[in-house]
Amino acid sequence: MTATLIRLFGLVKKELEAILGDKQSLRLLIMPVLLQTLLFPFAATLEVKNNTIAILDEDGGALSAEVVQRLTHTPAFTRVVRVGSEAEARDWLDTQRALIILRFGPEFSRSAARGEPEPIQAILDGRRSNSAQIGMAYVQAVLRDVPLAAGEPAAVPGLVTRHWYNENLEYYRFIVPSLVAIITTLSALVVTAMSVAREREQGTLDQLLVSPLTPGLIFLGKAAPALVVAVLQSTLILLAGIYGYGIEFRGSIPLLYACMVAYVGALVGVGLLISSVCSTQQQAFLGVFFFVMPAILLSGYVTPVDNMPAWLERATWANPIRHFLAITKSVYLKGSTFADILPSVLGLVGIGVVTSGGALVIFHRRLS
Amino acid sequence: MSPARRLRRLGALLRKETLQIVRDPSTLLIAMVFPMILLFIFGAGINLDSSVVPLGVVAQDGSPEARRFVDTLAGSPSFRVVTSSSVDAASDRLRAGEVRGFVVIRDGFGQQIIDGHATTPGVLVVTDGAEPNTASFVDAYVRGTYAVWLREEGASRGAAPLEALSIESRAWFNPSTTSRNFLLPGSVTIIMTVVGALLTALVVAREWERGTMEALLAAGISRFELVCSKLVPYFVLGMIAFGICTGLTVWVFDVPFRGSLGALLLVAGTFLGSALGTGLLLSTALRSQYNAAQAALNAAFLPAMMLSGFVFETSSMPAVLRHVTRIVPARYFVTAMQTLFQAGDVWPVLRSALLGLSLAAFAFLGATFLLTKRRLQ
Numbered sequence: 001m002t003a004t005l006i007r008l009f010g011l012v013k014k015e016l017e018a019i020l021g022d023k024q025s026l027r028l029l030i031m032p033v034l035l036q037t038l039l040f041p042f043a044a045t046l047e048v049k050n051n052t053i054a055i056l057d058e059d060g061g062a063l064s065a066e067v068v069q070r071l072t073h074t075p076a077f078t079r080v081v082r083v084g085s086e087a088e089a090r091d092w093l094d095t096q097r098a099l100i101i102l103r104f105g106p107e108f109s110r111s112a113a114r115g116e117p118e119p120i121q122a123i124l125d126g127r128r129s130n131s132a133q134i135g136m137a138y139v140q141a142v143l144r145d146v147p148l149a150a151g152e153p154a155a156v157p158g159l160v161t162r163h164w165y166n167e168n169l170e171y172y173r174f175i176v177p178s179l180v181a182i183i184t185t186l187s188a189l190v191v192t193a194m195s196v197a198r199e200r201e202q203g204t205l206d207q208l209l210v211s212p213l214t215p216g217l218i219f220l221g222k223a224a225p226a227l228v229v230a231v232l233q234s235t236l237i238l239l240a241g242i243y244g245y246g247i248e249f250r251g252s253i254p255l256l257y258a259c260m261v262a263y264v265g266a267l268v269g270v271g272l273l274i275s276s277v278c279s280t281q282q283q284a285f286l287g288v289f290f291f292v293m294p295a296i297l298l299s300g301y302v303t304p305v306d307n308m309p310a311w312l313e314r315a316t317w318a319n320p321i322r323h324f325l326a327i328t329k330s331v332y333l334k335g336s337t338f339a340d341i342l343p344s345v346l347g348l349v350g351i352g353v354v355t356s357g358g359a360l361v362i363f364h365r366r367l368s
Numbered sequence: 369m370s371p372a373r374r375l376r377r378l379g380a381l382l383r384k385e386t387l388q389i390v391r392d393p394s395t396l397l398i399a400m401v402f403p404m405i406l407l408f409i410f411g412a413g414i415n416l417d418s419s420v421v422p423l424g425v426v427a428q429d430g431s432p433e434a435r436r437f438v439d440t441l442a443g444s445p446s447f448r449v450v451t452s453s454s455v456d457a458a459s460d461r462l463r464a465g466e467v468r469g470f471v472v473i474r475d476g477f478g479q480q481i482i483d484g485h486a487t488t489p490g491v492l493v494v495t496d497g498a499e500p501n502t503a504s505f506v507d508a509y510v511r512g513t514y515a516v517w518l519r520e521e522g523a524s525r526g527a528a529p530l531e532a533l534s535i536e537s538r539a540w541f542n543p544s545t546t547s548r549n550f551l552l553p554g555s556v557t558i559i560m561t562v563v564g565a566l567l568t569a570l571v572v573a574r575e576w577e578r579g580t581m582e583a584l585l586a587a588g589i590s591r592f593e594l595v596c597s598k599l600v601p602y603f604v605l606g607m608i609a610f611g612i613c614t615g616l617t618v619w620v621f622d623v624p625f626r627g628s629l630g631a632l633l634l635v636a637g638t639f640l641g642s643a644l645g646t647g648l649l650l651s652t653a654l655r656s657q658y659n660a661a662q663a664a665l666n667a668a669f670l671p672a673m674m675l676s677g678f679v680f681e682t683s684s685m686p687a688v689l690r691h692v693t694r695i696v697p698a699r700y701f702v703t704a705m706q707t708l709f710q711a712g713d714v715w716p717v718l719r720s721a722l723l724g725l726s727l728a729a730f731a732f733l734g735a736t737f738l739l740t741k742r743r744l745q
Contacts, residue, residue: 032666126539166497
């Protein structure tokens with residue numbers, strides 16, 4: 001027993017030295033994480049800000065002036081520009097200087113005074129359709145509060161909305177916990193797959209395989225650097241999230257780290273599986289990327305899993321990133337308990353067992 | 369050495385690189401199969417338009433008005449209603465992710481509708497803020513459904529309809545505002561970044577690690593020949609990948625293309641140059657495949673994903689970040705591609721994009737050239 005432990009310790013030490021001993025390598029593990037945690041929460045916003053809205057006011061009445069006045073005070077549109085003709089409006093939109101054009105017809109104010117306001121015409125830049133539609137939602141929110149005649153209360157009372165876990169729907173609160181999952185995934189997979197491939201290229205893999213180390217021990221040895229990298233990077237991101245961005249951590253930290261271990265186990269299995277079929281470092285790297293890109297896209301990071309067609313949503317059960325992303329967001333933002341995230345945890349364990357088992361089988365076969 | 373011999377030597381180098389590419393299945397896989405897989409994912413999997421959302425309902429009011437409203441919600445194609453007996457039960461469901469929001473119809477709701485005014489809100493909508501996109505959707509749709517339902521209730525009661533300002537909108541350049549039409553051209557950017565930067569990132573470092581760089585240097589190759597021989601085969605490969613992507617986008621996914629082929633190729637070629645330059649620069653500077661791989665992921669791929677304007681609008685970012693995006697070549701490519709596909713040859717936009725891309729290409733390739741060592745040490 002002690003002999004096994006000594007061997008394991010020696011193996012883990014060797015693996016960690018390979019990853020952490022090289023200054024360039026260490027810098028590449030930490031610097032990008034810091035940069036990304038600093039930049040991406042600000043970049044990854046689906047809020048619409050700093051846009052220009054062009055107004056074509058053929059009415060010139062009090063009501064259209066009122067609407068324009070209210071639009072000027074929204075953060076979504078920092079510039080409200082008046083254009084004189086449809087051609088001019090077209091130009092603003094064509095060259096993407098304006099996101100939306102609002103056109104008030106000549107009868108607008110008068111029709112509203114009669115109680116039958118004619119609709120305002122809006123033209124959106126379909127090239128940026130996501131932003132344009134969000135921008136329209138802002139415009140409509142402004143319109144809701146505009147009284148038809150001075151002194152009258154606004155329409156449709158009685159409904160109030162609360163956004164739990166993220167009161168103002170600030171996107172960075174959603175991004176930072178997600179980054180914990182995404183950034184650690186890339187690093188852990190690349191570390192695992194390329195370390196095996198590098199050993200194979202340098203010839204030391206054969207030495208490893210003929211040593212007294214069992215494949216199980218070798219697996220644990222390879223899992224160690226991935227786990228260290230994952231824990232290191234996610235801790236950095238968590239610290240930045242809690243203390244830097246002030247996003248409250250509502251769940252249980254030990255639960256999150258325990259799930260992280262399960263997740264790294266799943267990733268190491270995938271990494272080893274990929275590297276078992278590759279013969280060079282380049283192939284291992286590209287192979288990892290081949291897996292990671294679709295996996296991130298289909299994990300719920302870019303678009304909610306709920307939005308996917310049913311068959312695709314079912315297929316994502318095989319995607320470890322999907323599960324860990326759900327776990328991280330739930331535990332961090334919602335304070336979910338183990339019972340809440342159990343389905344995701346089971347998914348992770350299942351993937352880990354299947355991939356690690358497969359990798360072990362392949363390596364075993366290479367031995368004999 | 370005479371120009372003819374130089375040219376022959378360059379030809380030999382090009383042949384060597386091409387053979388290495390063709391003989392390595394992973395390179396061809398990334399350049400040809402990977403784009404197709406990604407495009408299919410973007411076409412089928414990435415959907416910014418919400419489909420059916422599970423919505424909880426807690427009816428604390430038992431009046432017929434409340435029941436009618438719940439029925440209207442249940443009948444909406446956008447929601448799948450899950451009733452809960454209490455707010456606590458609904459909250460648990462929200463926390464577990466079983467519902468993405470819930471509606472509480474408070475006690476006294478029915479009376480409010482009959483009376484025609486309210487002192488406290490009769491309807492509370494709670495959304496899952498951990499999924500901001502879905503939360504906005506739930507908010508907007510429940511509001512909209514409520515507004516329509518109120519109007520119908522009022523109409524059936526004979527009361528005067530509550531008129532509010534309305535807006536009719538349509539979109540230019542993507543009239544159906546299919547998210548696919550703007551996602552796919554943008555995703556071609558990501559694919560090209562991957563093919564351009566990731567493939568080349570390992571190329572020079574690999575020669576250093578294997579010791580073949582020494583042989584090349586001993587043969588007395590000039591820097592120009594070295595960089596050129598690495599660049600050209602991967603450029604060809606990249607343009608083939610681009611052709612596959614664009615072809616699939618236009619012919620399989622029916623995304624309209626309104627620009628000219630010439631402008632498209634010009635933009636693509638310049639962008640590919642900058643992407644290849646990024647990869648080669650990293651490979652030359654770092655000399656270790658492992659480090660070059662990490663760096664390429666972080667310096668090329670992630671910025672292309674996050675800062676190019678592909679999914680996340682650059683205009684919404686803080687000013688500092690907006691300036692940072694100016695040095696991300698992918699940003700110019702995304703703009704140019706969106707314009708070419710949806711709008712056509714809008715030259716003011718294309719000109720500024722081409723300027724940014726050419727500058728980036730020159731900068732990266734120039735730096736690579738300068739950093740390429742001609743001596744061993």
